[in-house]
Amino acid sequence: MSPGKQASANTESVDNYLKAILTLGGREESRVTIKSLAERLRIAPASVTNMLQKLSGSTATLVDYERHGGVQLSPAGKRRALEVVRHHRLIETFLYEVLDYPLEEVHEEAERLEHFISERFEERIAAKLGHPKIDPHGHSIPSMEGEMTARESMLLADVIEDGIFVIDSVSDQDTHNLRLIEACGITPGARLRVRKNSSSDSYSVSIGRSSKAYDLSREVARDVRIIRLKG
Amino acid sequence: MSPGKQASANTESVDNYLKAILTLGGREESRVTIKSLAERLRIAPASVTNMLQKLSGSTATLVDYERHGGVQLSPAGKRRALEVVRHHRLIETFLYEVLDYPLEEVHEEAERLEHFISERFEERIAAKLGHPKIDPHGHSIPSMEGEMTARESMLLADVIEDGIFVIDSVSDQDTHNLRLIEACGITPGARLRVRKNSSSDSYSVSIGRSSKAYDLSREVARDVRIIRLKG
DNA sequence: CCTACCAATTAGGTATACCTAAATTAGAGA
DNA sequence: TCTCTAATTTAGGTATACCTAATTGGTAGG
The missing domain is CATH 1.10.10.10 (Winged helix-like DNA-binding domain superfamily/Winged helix DNA-binding domain)
Structure with a gap:
């Protein structure tokens, strides 16, 4: 050889x-x-x-x-890579949604398992989850055929409809705002429930599954980029 | 070195x-x-x-x-071995119960995954399944502490209470009976739903999740060993 | 245009788990 | 007790992925 x-x-x-x-x-x-x-x-x-x-x-x-x-x-390489990414993100979603993993632990487990699950396993968890297109970190899940749609982030300050989002990034321009933001537990990757307060011009947010809510002013909300989940 | x-x-x-x-x-x-x-x-x-x-x-x-x-x-080796067996059987149960795998496919997937799941994964699927003591093949699942209770098989002919069983073995003494038995799909490892017919002295059985039922005489039922599940 | 620097490659080596073929050894039967 | 055989062990080799150290190549500045 x-x-x-x-x-x-x-x-x-x-x-x-x-x-x-x-x-x-x-x-x-x-x-x-x-x-x-x-x-x-x-x-x-x-x-x-x-x-x-x-x-x-x-x-x-x-x-x-x-x-x-x-x-x-190569085309074949890309196909395989997307397949692995699909495995990874489906597993993460599964761990989070079905097995109630804390969000922070989901990645490590998926990183290991992604290499060893069968096509059948992939297909079954996808079905169980209703063929999700987004993982709990807000990343798109490639389709079985290897299509992956781009996701776009928006400012928290631009939210018009309440919902669940993933934190994409936080601006570090304003130290004071940053401190406020971090005090709420807002870190990239975390999940955020957002409710727009119609009276005061502010946003009521809570992190993950916690019930504790914080109010953020529109000004502070301009420093947080988020991605809508379930869409 | x-x-x-x-x-x-x-x-x-x-x-x-x-x-x-x-x-x-x-x-x-x-x-x-x-x-x-x-x-x-x-x-x-x-x-x-x-x-x-x-x-x-x-x-x-x-x-x-x-x-x-x-x-x-060694004691440590036995502990580890039982841990792996626990993983294997919990995964099999999970695949069968939660992901609706066909019974025959459960082993191969578990054989691969058993080496790679974390303690957390083990704990979570065990909880989801209600801490089962028996896997879908009728084998005991070792406890977290490494205890494993012995299971005992019985004759199908000795069933007094209807239920779900796993086929342990089939006697090949009588070729005619054997043919009847196999015609119902009875093979070691398969799941069997058993209903005792009080009128005629026979057993109504169906395999796996199928709704198709067969009647077996007491005589034939003496050639089938089974293990009760959910116990 | 040439050189110095940094990326990339080659050469040679480690550890893993496995293999085949050639000893060795334990235990059974004469 | 001796011998034969089958199980076991040793010796030496393959393929994997990785490593370090030495070499080569491309290119950006002088």
Whole structure:
């Protein structure tokens, strides 16, 4: 076995490379450097080069790698990467909705399990959850066919209809506002129930499943970006 | 690293050794031969010897291995093995009860996932299922503390109270009876709903979730061993 | 245009679990 | 007690993914 350097390669490991390339490539799916991949995977750059050579020489080409030219997913690679992302986000949703996991613990478990569930498992939890399109962090869940719709964030101050949202980001421009915001437990990734107070020009918010509510002025609400869930 | 030959060793692999030793050791927890372990794990005997040497030299002693003297689980090893069995059976129950898996598919998925779920996952599915003591195949689920109660099979002909059972075994003494039995779909491992017909001296049975019922005479029912579920 | 720097690659090595083939050893029967 | 056989162990090798250190390549400034 000397020519081409192809070989089998462990699924779990390969999946992690593909996911990383997908993420780092961004919306434009641009080529990804070995260094950035290495950093993301917490692996030595030399190891990444090695793995990519093995992957691109393999029978099913998952990756378009060129010496000194970075990597990009092939169509097959992208399909597989989205499949893994779908697994991950479905599992997260399942853990949160069905098994009542705290939101913070959902990621770690999904990160492990995503590599080992069968198609049947995927299909069954999807059905149980009513084929959700959004995970508990507000990220889109790719469809079975590998379609993923983009999500857009909005300002908390622009909410017109009450609902459940995920916190996308918080502006750190105004230290005073930031302190107020953090005091309510608002951190990126958390879930937020929002009720618009019609009388005073403010928003009543509560975090996660907690019943404790805080009032935020419109001014402060301008520093919080959120994403609507269930939509 | 020359003395003692200890090392880390992959959890999944170790777990499979421990489970196999537990099973092969039987109720008396007798010492297990390298050959039988090798057969069960479908691995060369030499590989088994190697692994056991590594395991018994390891910091946390999971196994009591002696040159030419077979293996036995240490208390810690038994604890771990029962933990894995608990995972396996809880997952099977979960797949069957919550995700509506067909009974035949439950084992394969559990065999993979049992190594990767967290304590939290275990605890949550156990709670969701009401802390079951029996899996869908009729096997006891070890408790969190590693206790496992023995289950006993009975003859279908001895059923006095209707209920749901698991088929344990079928006698192949009488070919004619056997043919009748198999015609109903009765195979070891399947689930059986049993209703005793008070008028005629026979049993009305149906397999799995199917609504199709068959009548079996008392004579035929003497050739089927079953285990009561939900007890 | 050339050089210095940093990214990427190559070379060579570790640890994992497994394999086959060649000893060894324990135990049963003569 | 001796011998034979089958189980077990040892020796030596494969493939996996990773590592470090040394080399090479591309490119941005001088």
